[in-house]
Amino acid sequence: MQVHFRDQGLPTDSLPLVLIHGTAASLHTWEPWVAELKATKRIITFDLPANGLTGPNANHDYSQKAYVDFLDSLLIKLKINRCILGGNSLGGSVSWNYAIEHPEKIKKLILIDAGGYPLNSTSVPIAFKLAKVPILNNLLEKITPRSMVESSVKNVYFDPTKVSNVLIDRYYELTLREGNRKAFKERLASSKNTASKNNTSQIIKTIKVPTLVLWGDQDQLIPIASAYKFHEDLPNDTLVILKNLGHVPMEEDPKASIIAVKEFIEKIY
Known part of the structure; x- marks a missing residue:
């Protein structure tokens, strides 16, 4: 498999920061953070x-x-033998699962509006809904209106006025990449089939590495209750709630959301 990735920042950094995006997103979601961190950190981003x-x-x-x-x-x-690992949404879920499987490779963990517990969503992007509907989801593999992508992106922001046409175009064009729409449908089906199989709390309680739990208080896809659940179950975490931000705080307000990340990276444990 050919992987689209970026290796940016300080090449001599011995403890790189590896960041994983969420469902239907891409490495571009991290570029504002990369701009803030690249003078002092090596940052690895990639498309799942x-x-x-x-x-x-x-x-x-x-x-x-x-x-x-x-x-x-x-x-x-x-x-990369050891790193600081962070992820948003699906990427957060992959991150904490990786920390369980390979604890020796993770120095610190950053979970941003991360998946893991039952979602209890109060609002779900329309693309996510339609991708689970038989017949309609097959149609979406062939016909995907830009307006649907726009609606889905705005759904995960608290302030939809921050969603620019450039941002919508990027999401839309990457959605149209050959094979991505079918893969999107298959991935959501896979997550539905496995979500109920895990005793998430008991598993997460085994994570020992220092963890930053960062959450937008207006996240409707993975509401703030999950942030408090991570805080309850993780034995060694720091919880930071971001006011008036949604599911993707690193996009919606990069400067506000990066503050706690910088402090966490610099802190000695």
Whole structure:
């Protein structure tokens, strides 16, 4: 598999920051943070299989295990033995699962509006809804209106006026990448099939590395209750709630959301 990734910032940094985006997003979601951190940190970002320019997985496996194995292969390829690992939404779920499987490789963990617990969403992007509807989801593989992508992106922001046409165009164009729409449908089906199988609380309680839990208080896709649940279950975490931000705080307000990240990275444990 060819992987779209970026290796930016300080090349001599011995503890890189690896960041993983969420469903239907791409490495571009992290570029504002990269701009803030690249003077002092090496930052690795990439498009997960089923997303961005990496595109679909040939074996159509979008399980958590497949993503954890993919991440491990990528870090081995990049010769990264230990890192600070962070992720948003799906990327957050992959991050904490990776920390459980490979604790020796993770120095610190950053979970931004991360998946893991039952969602209890109060609002879901229309693309996510339609991708689960038989017949309609097959149609969406062929016909995907830009307006649907626009609505879905605005849904995960608290302030939709911050969603620019440039941002919508990027999401739309990457959605149209060959194979991504079918992979999107398959990934959501995979997450639905596995979500109820795990005793999430008991698993997360085994994570020992220092963890920053960062959450937009107006997240409707993964509401703030999940932030408090992570805080309750993680034995060694710091919880930071971001006022008037939604599901993707690193996009919606990069400068406000990066403050706690910088402090967490610099803190000695």
